[in-house]
Amino acid sequence: MLMSKLSRLLQPVLSCSLCQSDRATQSSVCQDCWQQLPWLKQHIHRQEMQIQVAAYYQYPLDRMIQQFKYEQQLHYLPLFNHMLSQLKFPKVQAIVPMPISQQRLIERGYNQALLLAEHLAKRLNVPIWQPILRQDQQHQKGLNRLERLSNIEQQFVIQAPSKVRYRRVLIVDDVITTGSSIQALHSKLQQLGCQQIHAVCLASPKN
Template sequence: MLIFMINFIAKLSRWCWYHILPGQCMWCNLPLATPVSQLCDYCQQALPTLSYQQCHYNLLWLPAVARGLKDAKFDRLLCLAHYQQPYQHWIPRWKYEADLAAGQLLQQQLCLLLARAKSNNMQMPQALTYVPLHWRKQHQRGFNQAQLLAEALGQQLQIPVIGLFRKSASHSQRGLNRRQRLRNLRRSFILKVTEAALPRHIALIDDVITTGATANALTRLLRRAGVHTVSVWTLAVTPAPGYSV
C-alpha cells in the first residue's frame, strides 16, 4: 500500500509539473503533448529514416550504405538514419557539450528502433558491448556515449552489457580519411581477458559509423575470441561518397 501511494504521488507530481511548465519539443520548440517524450508527434513522424523493411533491418544490404562501408567485417548494421539533420546537431551536442537532454532523446530513439526491429523478428544478440574511450578522454568528457547507449538498450532488451575492450592512447578519428583511420587504429584496442566464453552473437554499440574502421578492428578481436555473429548498432551512418541526403 505504501509503495502504491508513493508511485501515485510521484505520477501526480510529474503531471502537475508538466501542466505548470510543459516541456518543449527539441526540434520545433512547441509544447509537448506527453511529458516522457522529447519530441512532439509531428517531429517524431518527420524524422529522417532508412528503408529498414526493404533490407530486413540489416543496412549492409542497402547499396547506399554498403558503398561507404567497403569490406565490412561485421555481419549486421542497424542505425537510426544517415548522419544528417537533426541528428547532425543532437549527436555532437551530447558527445562534446554534455547536453543530457540530447543524449536522452537519442537513447529513446534507438530504443524505439530496436523495439520495432524486435517486433519484426530481427535476430537479437545474447550480449552487448561498446566502443571504449581512452581513460584520459573519458575523464575529460565525463562519460562514454557508446556505453550509455549500450546500457539503455541492455535494460530494454534484458541482456547483459559487458565492457570487452581497452583502448590505448591514439589521436581522434574525427576528420580523418579511411587510410588515416586504419593507420590510427593499429594496436589501438585490446580485448580484455574474460573467464567465461563469449556468446555466439554480440552487438557492438557506437554513436556514428563512418568508414567502419573501428567496427572492423573490434570485430576481428571478437572473432578471434570465438564470437560467431557481430552486429553493429549506432545512432547514424555517414553517407557514402557521392551520395547526398
C-alpha cells in the same frame, strides 16, 4: 475522473527540444519533429559488415549528437534511446558498447556509446560486456589508407582473460563513418570466440 484531470494538469509542460513547442512527448520532441527526423532504419555496408542504422547523420540530428557527445547535453538521451528502439534486433547474449580511450573518457566524462548500450541491454534483457580496451589514438597525419586502418586496429586491446564469454553479441555506437572502428572491434571479438557479431548505430552520414 476529477483526480485524473487534476493529475494531468499538475504534470510539468515539456517543450520540444527542436521546435520549443509545448507538445513534447516522452522522447523530448513533439510528434511533428519526430516524424521529420532524417530516418534511415536500414542496414548499411561498411568494411564488409552489415550495420543497422536508425537515421542519417543530418540536421538536426547531427547537431544533437554533437551536443550530446561533446557538451554534456544528456537530455537528448531519451530521444536517442527511443530512436534505437524503432529497430529490430537479433537475439544476442550481450551488448558491447564501442570503447573509448581513457583520454576521451576524461575529456567527456562518459562514454556516449555506453549510455546508449545500457538502455538496449535493459530492453533486450542481456548484460553489458566490455572485454576490449581502447588506447589513445595516435596521430594519423601523413598515413595512407592501409596505415590508418592498421593504426586504428592497434588501438583495441583485449583485457585480461575472463571466464565470461559470449558467442552472439551486439556492438553499439553513436555514429559510423568508414566503419574502421567497428571492424577493429569486430576482429578482437572474434579472437575472443564470438561467432555472431552484429552492430547498430544511431546515425551515419549519407554516402
